[in-house]
Amino acid sequence: MKGRERMGYSFIRFKSIIRKELLQIRRDPPSLAIAIVMPILMIFLFGYAVNTDVNHLPMGVWDQDKSSQSRELVQQFVNTEYYDYLYQIEGYEELQQSIDEGKVKVALVIPANYSTLLDTGKEAKLQLLIDGADPNTARTALANAQLLIQNKSTSIQLQKLEKQGLGPVEMPITLQSRVLYNPNMESLVFNIPALIGLIMQNVTAILTAFTLVREKERGTMEQLVVTPVRPLELIVGKLVPYIGIGMFSFCLVLLTGISWFGVPVKGSIILLVVLSLLFLITTLAIGILISTVSKTQLQAMQMSFAFILPSVLLSGFIFPRESMPMVVQWLGGAIPLTYFLEILRGIFLKGVSLHSLWDETLILSSFTVLICLVAILKFRKRID
Amino acid sequence: MMNTQIAITCSHLTKKFGSLCAVDDISITIPKGCIYGFLGPNGSGKSTTIRMLCGLMTPTKGEGTVLGYNVIQDAEIIKHHIGYMSQKFSLYEELTVEENLDFYAGIYGITGKKAKDRKAELIKLAGLTGRERQLARSLSGGWKQRLALSCALVHEPEILILDEPTAGVDPLSRRVFWDVIHSLSKKGISILVSTHYMDEAETCDKIGFIFFGKLLVEGTPQELKERFDLPNLEEIFIHLVEHEQEPGRRVDEI
Numbered sequence: 001m002k003g004r005e006r007m008g009y010s011f012i013r014f015k016s017i018i019r020k021e022l023l024q025i026r027r028d029p030p031s032l033a034i035a036i037v038m039p040i041l042m043i044f045l046f047g048y049a050v051n052t053d054v055n056h057l058p059m060g061v062w063d064q065d066k067s068s069q070s071r072e073l074v075q076q077f078v079n080t081e082y083y084d085y086l087y088q089i090e091g092y093e094e095l096q097q098s099i100d101e102g103k104v105k106v107a108l109v110i111p112a113n114y115s116t117l118l119d120t121g122k123e124a125k126l127q128l129l130i131d132g133a134d135p136n137t138a139r140t141a142l143a144n145a146q147l148l149i150q151n152k153s154t155s156i157q158l159q160k161l162e163k164q165g166l167g168p169v170e171m172p173i174t175l176q177s178r179v180l181y182n183p184n185m186e187s188l189v190f191n192i193p194a195l196i197g198l199i200m201q202n203v204t205a206i207l208t209a210f211t212l213v214r215e216k217e218r219g220t221m222e223q224l225v226v227t228p229v230r231p232l233e234l235i236v237g238k239l240v241p242y243i244g245i246g247m248f249s250f251c252l253v254l255l256t257g258i259s260w261f262g263v264p265v266k267g268s269i270i271l272l273v274v275l276s277l278l279f280l281i282t283t284l285a286i287g288i289l290i291s292t293v294s295k296t297q298l299q300a301m302q303m304s305f306a307f308i309l310p311s312v313l314l315s316g317f318i319f320p321r322e323s324m325p326m327v328v329q330w331l332g333g334a335i336p337l338t339y340f341l342e343i344l345r346g347i348f349l350k351g352v353s354l355h356s357l358w359d360e361t362l363i364l365s366s367f368t369v370l371i372c373l374v375a376i377l378k379f380r381k382r383i384d
Numbered sequence: 385m386m387n388t389q390i391a392i393t394c395s396h397l398t399k400k401f402g403s404l405c406a407v408d409d410i411s412i413t414i415p416k417g418c419i420y421g422f423l424g425p426n427g428s429g430k431s432t433t434i435r436m437l438c439g440l441m442t443p444t445k446g447e448g449t450v451l452g453y454n455v456i457q458d459a460e461i462i463k464h465h466i467g468y469m470s471q472k473f474s475l476y477e478e479l480t481v482e483e484n485l486d487f488y489a490g491i492y493g494i495t496g497k498k499a500k501d502r503k504a505e506l507i508k509l510a511g512l513t514g515r516e517r518q519l520a521r522s523l524s525g526g527w528k529q530r531l532a533l534s535c536a537l538v539h540e541p542e543i544l545i546l547d548e549p550t551a552g553v554d555p556l557s558r559r560v561f562w563d564v565i566h567s568l569s570k571k572g573i574s575i576l577v578s579t580h581y582m583d584e585a586e587t588c589d590k591i592g593f594i595f596f597g598k599l600l601v602e603g604t605p606q607e608l609k610e611r612f613d614l615p616n617l618e619e620i621f622i623h624l625v626e627h628e629q630e631p632g633r634r635v636d637e638i
């Protein structure tokens with residue numbers, strides 16, 4: 001029967017939808033601006049904002065000794081680059097006030113007899129006050145100060161022993177440590193790849209979240225659903241044009257990350273691009289699914305946010321997933337971004353090959369197929 | 385047995401939106417090649433009935449067939465055979481006249497020379513010559529409707545379903561529009577059209593008055609005028625609406 005024959009998938013219809021969608025995108029500059037300006041803006045904004053490195057903390061010093069030795073000590077603090085000597089403080093009251101006002105995060109108190117005590121070989125007691133409001137910062141500030149003072153004590157001790165004629169003294173134990181992958185432990189190197197993932201997720205999901213719902217609101221859907229068009233052709237045909245736009249926008253963000261923020265890609269760029277393409281398709285599909293189930297653009301917007309916010313927290317973008325409770329880890333496992341972050345950090349920082357990313361690749365592929373399927377099944381050729 | 389002479393038929397078709405009964409137990413039959421006019425005041429359920437027949441909405445109760453295909457189970461087959469124009473302009477405003485036609489040609493699987501010929505034919509038929517490159521957004525009301533008609537005709541449907549195609553359209557465009565409708569009807573195409581214009585209704589083969597979701601009367605314009613002994617459809621329309629608004633009165637008593 002002729003009617004039945006024409007019920008199947010049609011490449012002609014699929015092509016028509018792609019062509020129409022491209023025309024619409026071309027005539028709608030705001031949507032293009034979202035795809036191009038927003039990612040660049042976000043990577044600059046967040047690239048600087050999420051810099052979690054603890055260095056150049058404002059430091060105040062109450063130097064009661066005012067000797068060359070106390071000045072040397074302060075200089076040693078400054079040399080670590082973790083502390084910036086900004087304020088000279090006199091008295092506890094002023095010290096308390098500077099910390100309260102947030103002018104300084106760290107305050108060093110050197111006692112009046114510091115050099116005398118050192119010269120006579122007695123114990124000099126320094127005091128370090130730290131603003132503990134941000135525990136991460138406080139911990140780093142404290143650890144670095146302890147390290148510095150320990151090193152200083154040890155070298156003074158060694159000098160003393162050598163002077164007493166024990167000859168060159170050797171340390172009983174030394175620790176030779178080497179940090180792999182991000183040797184300077186710069187948070188930027190760790191954060192930028194993840195940031196690229198997050199930005200791409202948000203931009204692409206929002207790009208497609210409106211495509212179907214806009215047609216519902218404008219009424220063009222009513223005309224479209226009285227045609228023989230199949231949900232598969234419509235959903236995939238609407239997704240395809242955005243892959244190109246998403247890829248273009250991804251390349252822009254990637255270039256910014258590499259050249260502006262100086263984050264190197266250890267592994268294969270080609271692998272990075274291919275797997276990013278896979279992730280883009282996943283998030284575009286999420287957008288389409290949102291568009292399929294929502295009735296208005298406002299609803300689509302709300303749903304997009306309901307999807308974006310948890311993904312920031314649960315994917316391991318901010319907090320390492322390993323330290324999350326089991327249930328939260330499972331929830332994170334349901335978010336595609338989680339796997340893409342593994343891929344990004346793996347390729348950027350560790351230079352791993354596809355071999356170690358098979359799991360992530362397969363999971364993302366399954367997500368894509370599953371989400372598209374749900375969208376196709378959820379799509380109703382009805383308007384009631 | 386499937387009656388091959390019937391284009392559209394429905395029985396006890398009902399649609400409820402919550403407690404509101406938008407279409408209440410409507411049964412109609414439209415023979416092939418017939419122009420059937422749907423009349424009724426605003427909110428009487430014309431669009432809802434049309435949407436159920438196109439497979440756009442699922443009836444709450446009752447059933448219907450289009451060309452012998454069931455509107456619920458075979459909606460997708462029906463869609464190959466009908467051309468539909470919704471009450472609200474629903475083509476792509478940011479696409480040109482030509483691009484809209486190309487898109488719908490593609491959607492109906494028409495390509496190449498056939499698509500090109502069909503497009504030229506429709507542009508001529510609707511008098512859109514010279515406006516091929518104009519964005520649909522910039523067309524005025526009458527021209528938009530002509531474009532919508534062209535898009536609905538692109539796949540040469542056997543049935544044309546038009547929901548208030550001439551609302552807010554200037555007299556000339558209306559004339560052009562109805563000339564097209566009559567010429568299509570002569571070619572054997574069945575047409576279901578809703579309208580508020582009585583002069584248009586007058587030229588239909590059969591008309592149905594629908595009010596508060598109920599089909600009040602049905603017949604040829606001549607039959608109705610004789611039955612109510614009124615000079616024109618406008619008088620009949622007003623007569624029906626006034627009588628129906630009096631509580632407790634039924635159509636059968638008239």
Ligand SMILES: Nc1ncnc2c1ncn2[C@@H]1O[C@H](COP(=O)(O)OP(=O)(O)OP(=O)(O)O)[C@@H](O)[C@H]1O
Pocket residue numbers: 384401404406424425426427428429430431432433471
């Ligand atoms: N999707 C819907 N949800 C709820 N109520 C609806 C819906 N569509 C229509 N209605 C209601 O059903 C009734 C019939 O509407 P319908 O659009 O079918 O009337 P109509 O005869 O086409 O009117 P008009 O001449 O104004 O186009 C109206 O009261 C309308 O408010």
Ligand SMILES: [Mg+2]
Pocket residue numbers: 430431432471547548
């Ligand atoms: Mg209506």
